[in-house]
Amino acid sequence: MGMLRRAWFQIHWFIGITAGTVLVVIGLSGATLSFREEIVDALNPGLSHPGAAPGAVALQPPALLAALEAQLDGRRVNALTVFADTGRAARANLAPLPGQARGETRGVDPYTGALLSEPRGDAFFEFVERLHRWLLLPRDDGKAVTGTLAAGLLVLALSGLYLRWPRRPLAWRAWLRLDFGLTGRAFLWNLHAVVGTVALVAYLVSSATGIYWGFDAVRTLVDNAAGEGRAVRAQRMQGGGDAGAAPAPVKLDLARVWQGFGAATHGDWSQVTLRLPARGASSVEATYLRAQPEHERARNRLYLQAATGEVTRHERYADKPLAGRLVNSIYPLHMGTYWGLPGRIFMMLSSLAMALFAITGWMLYLGRRRTKKAVRAERARFGQGATASGGEAVLIAFATQTGQAERLALQTAGALKSAGIAAVIKPVSELTADVLAHFKKALWIVSTFGEGDPPDTARAFARGFARPGPDLLHLQYGVLALGDRRYATFCGFGRKLDHDLRSRSAQALFPMVEVDVNDGAALGTWRAALGRVFGLSADAASSWPAADAKADVPAFESWRLVRRQLLNPGSEGDPLYEIELSGPASASWAPGALAELVPPAPPAAGDAVMAPRSYSVASLPSDGGLQLLVRQTRHANGLGVASGWLTVGAAIGAEVPLRLIANPSFTLVDDDPPCIFIGNGSGFAGLRAHLRERVRRGHGRNWLVYGERTSRHDAFFVDELATWRAAGLLARADIAYSRDQPERVYVQDKLRAAADELPVWVNEGAVIYVCGSLAGMAPGVDAALADVLGADAFDELIALGRYRRDVY
Structure with missing residues (x-):
């Protein structure tokens, strides 16, 4: 992944594993509060609507306040809430007692003015609310903590959106496809990402409103900007006078105030809270909801003279500017009630999903930790990273295509370590002149790939090391060169390295x-x-493993040929077949794997064993069978031994000795960076397995560049590509039909034609996969990428393991 994506990934997981657990507490407590009122009412039947004596009439607010104050022994009522539903219990907010930060709110019998008993369950919800808002900390400290956590949730939501952003953002399947066919880490990632996408809006709203409530400075800034600040409201309570002026005595005439309220609202109200004047304030603030309010906090404010009931200011919610309406909507937005019952349920489920994110996030994190720990443990066991005083450690440098050279390097380090000799293991891609200057002895274990080439990750080093450079008179070395005598340039890279040293x-x-x-x-x-x-x-x-280094290679098993289909009838090229085999029920493989099989020896060979042949696997285990794409190879004396047997000679149902081989240099990345797949001919096999797995995971940033001869006879792949594109899981496909026009067009030409977009994908962290012919396509692709990206950027891509090849 690119540097920016890598940075955001680190930020995302760091906040997730640090703040995530506490966010779960906030999420679960918020979900618990979602239907607080309904639950309390259910636990206390009749308390919200106290029964009335026969013939009793609900008291009007002036009489209700008088009856209430008569039983409070001089304790002041700060605010009184009444409802248009006259049988519903009123609420009174009482002045705090000495030592209390806030006064309590109690229910009031609307017929007698008597204080109602504390509702059952309310104490529990008060506890949950303190947990949700302040984490049971002192109020000011708790607000700062929850505000900070809300900011963390905001960063988590936005970074998750950035990390998941697909190439085609309007393709809904790329966002919302939850694949229950996945297992392990792939399923966890898919679940984490899809649920996170669904809940994204809820988390953005929750975090923004949480920041508003968590930081007084933010709330004051927002309220003042919207004309809803506390200082403004206090000034209105004083009748518009100077908030700092000495209060003048005032006598409250609530009967006139109530009369003025009715006249100003024309009876269009469902609930009103009368904030009574204190400390000499001259006005009553009546905050009310209309009979059909826009939402539960669509508050209208009416200011009336406390002594006369004259209206001094009427602020209707509908008349407020957008900023004012938003400030008055913060609570319903946070709770979801802004969108009615569906929004309320959605916010509750999103809050509950916090636990899912914590679990899947921790599992993904711990999975990465376990993998890294296992690698470190294995390397530590063989002495990786060991140092010795005086610079006497032995450098063990490896260059590998399949992983065998690295395994031998680890075994060599282990043998040296058991003899008390320190060793440092490094891939040759990390070596520089400065590194080599620190060692007196170096052991090089290097593979040769193809016709004398270095492994992909060592190509930049090999090119630079071949140029004139500083002498290495201080260095003593040994080279173990790995190769295959079937190639003319046996151990070509090892020999070239020995020459350069x-x-x-x-x-x-x-x-x-x-x-x-x-x-x-x-x-x-x-x-x-x-x-x-x-x-x-x-x-x-004796610490060396057994001499046969193939001990970790699986044995051949019996598979059966169940299907073959000619894919390119009438093609100018050699026939290409899709071969399907069935094997043991326990058989499993990952995208990029190779199938190694042993064809029967031709009659002319007598009893000789023929060498195994390797083919890129073109399917997934979930496809129901092992699929290969086999091109017939023609020689002067007939068909190739393996291709001829698979495509013509073997009968359906024939037994095929086969084993599955991992291909470490061509594995699929675990996460979701963009991927560019380049290939030609039967090389579509390895690309198809990767693409199918990416499609299963819902990863849509896929770009295919593929070459065949003609669109008329060789387009066997187009239906599958069309399905992926329609689902938004193949962002781009560039197909080069080399013989559809007078001039030849190949995949490398398509890459050069995409010179504007290709660097963009690479800079966004794209991993490039190449599968196909080594002799024709691969060098052309290398040259095109070096030209488009620049040689240094291309070398870095290889060194970082973001250029992966399966060429033959």
Whole structure:
């Protein structure tokens, strides 16, 4: 992923694992409060609508206040709330007692003015509310903490949106496809991302309103900007006078005030709270909801002279500017009631989902930690990172395409460590002249790829090391070169590296050791050479794994050929077949895997064993079978041994000895960066497996660049591509039909034509996969990418493991 995405990813998971647990508490407590009033009413039947004696009439506010004050022993009533539904209990907010920060709110019998008993369950919800708003901390401290957590939730929501943003944002499937067919980490990520997308609006609203309530400075700034600040309201309560002026005595005539309220509202109200004047204020503030309010906090404010009931100011919610309406809507937005019952339920479910995010987030985080820990433990076991005083540690440098060179490097380090010799393991992509200057001895374990090339991750190093550079007179070295004698340039990279080291005056500890496909005898030569040079004891030698380095390679199993289909009838090219095999029920593989099979020897070979053939797997285990794309190979004496047998010779139902091989250099990334898939011909096999898995996961930032001969006979893939594109899971497809026009057009030409967009994808963290022919396509693709991206950027892409190839 690009630097910006990587930074946001780090921010996202850090906030998630630090603030996430506490956000769960806030979320669950908020969900508990969603239907507080309904639950309390259910627990206290009749309390919200006290029964009346026969013939009793609900008291008007003046009489209700007088009856209430008669039983309070001089305790002041700050505010009185009454309802147009005259049988509903009124509410009184009482002045706080000494030592109380806030006065209590009590129910009042609308017929007698008597204080009602505390409702059952209300104390529990008061506790939950303190937990939700202040985390049971002192009010001012708690507000700051919950405000900070709200800001963290805002960053989590926005960073999650950024990290998940698909190439085609209007394709709903890219956002909302929850795939229950996934398992393990892939399912956790899909669940985390899809539910997060659904709940995104709720979290943005909750976090913004939480910040408003959490920080007094923010609330004051917003309220004042909207003309709703406390100072403004206090001034209106004083009849518009100077808030700092000495209060003048005033006598409240609530009967006149109530009469004035009725005249001003024309009876269009359902609930009103009368805030009674205190400390010499000359006005009563009547905050009311209309009979059909826009929402539960669509408050209208009416200011009336306390002594005469004359209206001094009438602020209607509908007449407020947008800022004023938003400030008065903060609570219903936070609770979801702004959108009615559906919004209320949605906000409650989103609050409950906080627990889901914490669980899946922690599982994903711990999964990454376990993976990294296992790697560190394995490397530590073999001495990776060990140092020795005086710079005497041995450098073990490896270059690998399939992972075998790294495994041998770890085994070598383990043998040295058991003899008390410190070793430092590094991939050659991390080596520079400064690094080499710190070591007196270096062991190089390097693979050769294709026709003498270095592995992909070592290409930049090999190119730079071949140029003239500083002498390495201080360095003694040994080279273990891995190769395959079926190629003309056997161990070509190892031989070139040995040549370049000698050219820089480095001294060989022993002659280079060449290994043909893990030849046990050659590996024994390597171990013996190390024993002589480093004085390894018999005990150290016994720490080496068994001489056959293929011990960790699975055995061949019996599979059966169940289907084959010609994909390109009439093509100018050789026939291409889709081959399907069925195998053991326990068989499983990941995208990028290889199928290695052994065809029967042709009659002319007698009893000779033919070498295994490898094919890119074109399907997923969930597809129901192992699918390969096999191109017939034609020679002067007939069809190729393996391709001819699979496409023509073997009968349906024939037994096929086969094993599945992991392909570490061509694995699919775990997370969701953009991916560019490039290939031609039968190379569509490896790309198809990757694309199918990305589609299963709902990852839509996929770009396919693929080449075939003609659209008329070779477009076997177009229906599947059309399905992906319609689902918003294939952002772009550039198909090069080389022979549909007089001039030849290949995939490298399509890459150059996309020179404007290709660097954008790469800068956004794209991983590039290439699958197809080594001789024709691969060098052309390399050259095109180097031209479009720049040689240095292309080298960095390779070194970072973001350029992955399966070419043959």
